[in-house]
Amino acid sequence: MSRPTRATTLRAKVRAEMVEEIKATARRHLAEQGASNLSLRAVARDMGFVSSAIYRYFASRDELLTALIIDAYNALGTAAEAAEAAVDRADLAGRFAAVCHAVRDWARANPHEYALIYGTPVPGYRAPQDTIGPATRITNLLGAILVDGCATGALRAPADEWLAPTVAAEMAHIRDAMFPGVPPALLARGLIAWTQLFGAVSFEIFNRLDGIVVDRDAWFDYQVMALTHFIGAQP
Amino acid sequence: MSRPTRATTLRAKVRAEMVEEIKATARRHLAEQGASNLSLRAVARDMGFVSSAIYRYFASRDELLTALIIDAYNALGTAAEAAEAAVDRADLAGRFAAVCHAVRDWARANPHEYALIYGTPVPGYRAPQDTIGPATRITNLLGAILVDGCATGALRAPADEWLAPTVAAEMAHIRDAMFPGVPPALLARGLIAWTQLFGAVSFEIFNRLDGIVVDRDAWFDYQVMALTHFIGAQP
């Protein structure tokens, strides 16, 4: 305990690099064959050693998948945050569109990783505690747009909206916990926008649009426009 | 060729029953463990015979899954059609709500089957031709509401909508092929409603709402209400 966790002993550093390398290889396999076919043995083989060696770094296949899930959430979050940060703070519609397009672009570039985090939950269910932090980066980003809009007066509650009492109460609770100053009726619309964003991206990534919509870019733009209007932001 | 296909020879009948029994058993396993863990051997074992016997009826595990997918589409379609048919034809909002609630109810009652058809596409991708017919029953139902509304004048194109030329052209094409009389701008909204419906149900079924929304019924009602308004139907 004298000099206990010398943050990075050489051994720890090598180990961390190994972990990264395994994840990178697994990610490559993922991109080629999807999550359900991800084989620990194949990953090990690909790296030139035997399958049991992987278990020095990940206790199980599920643990590897969980690590990939967390990385995916973070990659998506980073991409969206970067895109949103590049837009003028006062341009709420622009910020919203930036998030939407960043999510879609990342999903199209990494469809299997997107499926990993926004597709069917694979086993009974997973989502250990470690994943919820990275998972909320997108919602925080969207929520911040509402908060800023309300703070400057650019956004206000939709006039003629009626919320069921329980819904209104839940929205108020979320507002108090995370998004100060956003009226329940507006927050509800924000939640719908969040749902719709991932619904739209999932439909595209999971081939629901095949044979229906050809110009996917234009169609997505239209959907973003509709959502922008729905939350009351001025384009 | 004299009495050639005596539609149901005894053998054919027994065979068909066997197929149904295998599917039923597989469906049971599915409900317990999800699609990725569905084991042909386990299904066979459960039915009291050896795994190779299954291959007399299904050429592969994927073929069994495809059969289950088609059944799932049909079960969902039947449920939605029945619910919608029970509503007064002139009550467009009621018909729309009936479809939405039927989809959600069926999904909650059969989450793994829902995941099978609206979750991540499992292998590289499948969706053989046989699945697209049953898959369109919901869209036809939703489209018919728009068609009827336009025919009676209860629905009209949203006034201030601007569609990109390619989107407008694609909507016009879909209208001509399937939904006569529905203006492009309204059809586009209908497509968004369709996307949003399954986006909302998927979010609920795939646990995205955990820790966010408690009263799922009220929340879904609210979403349906917003969509009803969005397509211009009077509640």
Added chain:
DNA sequence: TCCGAAACGAGAGCACTGCTCTCTGCCACA
């Protein structure tokens, strides 16, 4: 009514999977 063909289920076997356990060599650390 009878016989050939077709269908059927059993069983062994192949190549693969995740995971465990044991063994050995080596090297970073105290």
Added chain:
DNA sequence: TGTGGCAGAGAGCAGTGCTCTCGTTTCGGA
């Protein structure tokens, strides 16, 4: 500098999808 602990190898277990072969049963056309 000596060594404890870590890394990787390898064998092995139980499970998977799928193939092939082999008797048996049973259907149905002549």
